[in-house]
Amino acid sequence: MPEQHLATKKVDHARVKELVRELLIAIGENPDREGLLETPRRIANFYRDFIEYDPGKLDTVFSSVRHNQMVAVTGMRVWSMCEHHMLPFWCDVSVAYIAEDKVLGLSKFARIAHKNAHALSLQEKLVADIQTDIKQFLGTDNVAVMAKGEHLCMTMRGIRTPHRMISSVLDGQFLQPDTRAEFLSLVNAAENPRSS
Numbered sequence: 001m002p003e004q005h006l007a008t009k010k011v012d013h014a015r016v017k018e019l020v021r022e023l024l025i026a027i028g029e030n031p032d033r034e035g036l037l038e039t040p041r042r043i044a045n046f047y048r049d050f051i052e053y054d055p056g057k058l059d060t061v062f063s064s065v066r067h068n069q070m071v072a073v074t075g076m077r078v079w080s081m082c083e084h085h086m087l088p089f090w091c092d093v094s095v096a097y098i099a100e101d102k103v104l105g106l107s108k109f110a111r112i113a114h115k116n117a118h119a120l121s122l123q124e125k126l127v128a129d130i131q132t133d134i135k136q137f138l139g140t141d142n143v144a145v146m147a148k149g150e151h152l153c154m155t156m157r158g159i160r161t162p163h164r165m166i167s168s169v170l171d172g173q174f175l176q177p178d179t180r181a182e183f184l185s186l187v188n189a190a191e192n193p194r195s196s
């Protein structure tokens with residue numbers, strides 16, 4: 001169930017410190033020079049905070065009497081790390097759902113987005129994971145998730161080109177062209193308020 005799907009991994013802080021020290025040596029650095037003395041500890045702290053991130057309570061749902069109303073939350077900026085290169089990527093996540101009999105508090109969408117972003121992932125996987133959780137919490141397939149992001153593995157290495165990657169997952173009523181178009185226009189209107 002959702003809480004198990006979201007189970008937190010544990011970071012072996014001491015082992016990460018040792019390995020970062022080894023990595024510094026392997027890339028020709030002296031891990032005992034002043035600027036690097038605290039680096040293994042800082043990186044181990046980062047991985048602990050990143051992987052063991054606690055999003056707080058996720059699954060508070062309310063019953064709703066308003067059926068068939070589309071609710072969208074857009075522009076939720078999250079940071080994750082690409083599982084192919086272990087380099088950061090950020091993306092702005094938009095979520096929409098059409099309630100059947102339950103609604104989720106607004107902050108829960110951000111918590112669910114952050115929770116899934118705090119892992120080695122890919123943008124395509126991230127939108128799918130967010131959608132899976134929201135479907136489970138709301139008990140409906142009527143959930144759409146879109147993300148627009150930039151990946152440092154493409155910006156600072158490889159082709160070295162700034163870009164935006166867009167990915168989306170749609171299910172339930174969002175598979176219908178009208179509903180899909182309404183979702184896209186809500187996301188666009190929220191992101192470009194002056195042009196709408």
Ligand SMILES: [Zn+2]
Pocket residue numbers: 082083084085086087151153154
């Ligand atoms: Zn990558």
